[in-house]
Amino acid sequence: MIVRVLIADDDPLIRDVLRDVLDDEPDLEVVAVAADAREAVELAGRHSPAVVVLDVRMPFGGGSHAAAQILRRAPGTRILAFSAYSDAGAVDDMRRAGVTDYLAKGVRNTELVAAVRRLAGG
Amino acid sequence: MHPDASRDNDLFRLLVQGVRDYAIFALDPGGHIVSWNAGAARIKGYAAEEIIGRHFSVFYPPEDVRSGKPEWELRTARAEGAIEDEGWRVRSDGTRFWANVIITALYDDSGELRGFGKVTRDMTERRRAEQQLTDRRRLLAHLVEAQERERQRIAWDVHDDTIQAMVAVDMRLQLLAGKLPAEHRATVDQLDGAVRASISRLRNLVFRVRPPGIERHGLRDSLAVYLADTSTAAEIRYALEREPGADAAITIFRICQEALTNVRKHARASSVLLELSTADRGFLVRVVDDGVGLPDLDPDAGHFGLIEMRERAESAGGWCTVLGRESGGTVVEFWLPDVRS
Numbered sequence: 304m305i306v307r308v309l310i311a312d313d314d315p316l317i318r319d320v321l322r323d324v325l326d327d328e329p330d331l332e333v334v335a336v337a338a339d340a341r342e343a344v345e346l347a348g349r350h351s352p353a354v355v356v357l358d359v360r361m362p363f364g365g366g367s368h369a370a371a372q373i374l375r376r377a378p379g380t381r382i383l384a385f386s387a388y389s390d391a392g393a394v395d396d397m398r399r400a401g402v403t404d405y406l407a408k409g410v411r412n413t414e415l416v417a418a419v420r421r422l423a424g425g
Numbered sequence: 426m427h428p429d430a431s432r433d434n435d436l437f438r439l440l441v442q443g444v445r446d447y448a449i450f451a452l453d454p455g456g457h458i459v460s461w462n463a464g465a466a467r468i469k470g471y472a473a474e475e476i477i478g479r480h481f482s483v484f485y486p487p488e489d490v491r492s493g494k495p496e497w498e499l500r501t502a503r504a505e506g507a508i509e510d511e512g513w514r515v516r517s518d519g520t521r522f523w524a525n526v527i528i529t530a531l532y533d534d535s536g537e538l539r540g541f542g543k544v545t546r547d548m549t550e551r552r553r554a555e556q557q558l559t560d561r562r563r564l565l566a567h568l569v570e571a572q573e574r575e576r577q578r579i580a581w582d583v584h585d586d587t588i589q590a591m592v593a594v595d596m597r598l599q600l601l602a603g604k605l606p607a608e609h610r611a612t613v614d615q616l617d618g619a620v621r622a623s624i625s626r627l628r629n630l631v632f633r634v635r636p637p638g639i640e641r642h643g644l645r646d647s648l649a650v651y652l653a654d655t656s657t658a659a660e661i662r663y664a665l666e667r668e669p670g671a672d673a674a675i676t677i678f679r680i681c682q683e684a685l686t687n688v689r690k691h692a693r694a695s696s697v698l699l700e701l702s703t704a705d706r707g708f709l710v711r712v713v714d715d716g717v718g719l720p721d722l723d724p725d726a727g728h729f730g731l732i733e734m735r736e737r738a739e740s741a742g743g744w745c746t747v748l749g750r751e752s753g754g755t756v757v758e759f760w761l762p763d764v765r766s
Contacts, residue, residue, distance in 0.1 A: 327600060
């Protein structure tokens with residue numbers, strides 16, 4: 304089964320490489336790419352991804368706001384926070400918003416891919 | 426008069442006349458000058474023959490004469506025995522100097538007022554030096570504040586921009602390595618390793634210069650968090666009677682940070698003690714380790730951030746010193762005044 308993934312990150316370089324890394328896996332498919340929190344909510348509504356890879360600091364409310372909105376509309380969505388911020392405050396915010404897992408930017412691609420698969424499988 | 430007493434009187438008169446650093450002269454009960462010495466001539470610019478007989482209000486600026494200050498000072502000296510004042514006085518050429526003045530009422534054995542003794546010291550230089558010191562402190566404080574702001578700005582820029590871009594490059598290189606034939610893969614892996622190492626160094630830089638969050642958590646917790654984040658095994662003895670203000674707190678934090686960085690990098694210590702206590706209406710902080718000691722304790726040496734620690738302390742009006750312990754190890758000790766007291 305192919306896992307449908309939505310990516311949301313305000314950094315275009317990260318956005319593009321995330322898409323290529325995930326699309327490179329035969330069992331993963333990036334169905335949409337958002338550049339801010341509002342777009343993330345909208346595209347999640349339209350594409351019903353199984354997994355959302357979500358940046359934490361983004362325009363229009365940030366990752367925690369987007370996560371809460373997405374889960375309100377589609378509670379089955381699994382969300383992976385992917386952030387440059389690994390401080391306790393940022394992690395807590397995202398956990399409270401219902402994020403399933405939290406990865407700090409800079410992990411190996413293989414770890415990221417494994418985390419997406421783990422979320423889709425759980 | 427006894428010959429000895431007469432000699433002593435002469436000696437005393439010569440002493441008073443010869444003193445050059447103080448203007449020492451006498452006034453009659455009405456405030457007219459009756460004696461003059463070398464210091465008075467030097468400081469005030471009048472020769473004895475020009476000034477004797479004139480009223481001492483000639484030394485006061487017009488605004489003080491108008492407000493009756495000279496007479497008021499004599500009345501006060503008479504009532505209380507003496508009066509001390511600091512303020513502007515006028516030289517014979519009309520220029521002003523900053524004076525410390527003591528006027529003492531002189532009574533004879535029968536209790537009758539014979540006049541006043543007046544001792545005046547020119548404090549202009551000292552006042553200027555104090556002013557310069559204050560200006561220098563203020564400038565240093567601004568510099569430290571600007572430095573703090575600037576380094577935080579750099580930290581956020583590096584964090585939000587540079588590191589992000591490098592993370593993207595790193596991910597791209599990993600992706601590329603997987604698609605290359607084996608002979609090129611090693612090269613790309615090497616590149617990837619270099620990028621990852623740079624990211625790690627930049628993260629350390631950001632960590633060092635980021636705002637410590639003292640406003641939110643307080644100094645003690647910020648220090649504890651810093652110790653935990655850097656895996657430094659240290660005991661904090663926090664005995665401040667009053668929480669330092671924001672400026673003092675950030676200075677204390679930064680100096681401790683610098684000292685603890687030295688301990689981590691150079692000291693090979695097995696224990697570190699962070700002692701904060703209240704002393705001399707200020708904050709006394711000691712960072713004590715039991716390591717190998719610093720090889721070069723010359724505070725002017727550019728190593729170990731010693732200059733930065735000292736400048737930060739001095740700009741806050743305090744001091745900082747680094748000592749070797751007899752039992753081995755190093756003590757960084759600094760004190761900052763509690764400027765609110």
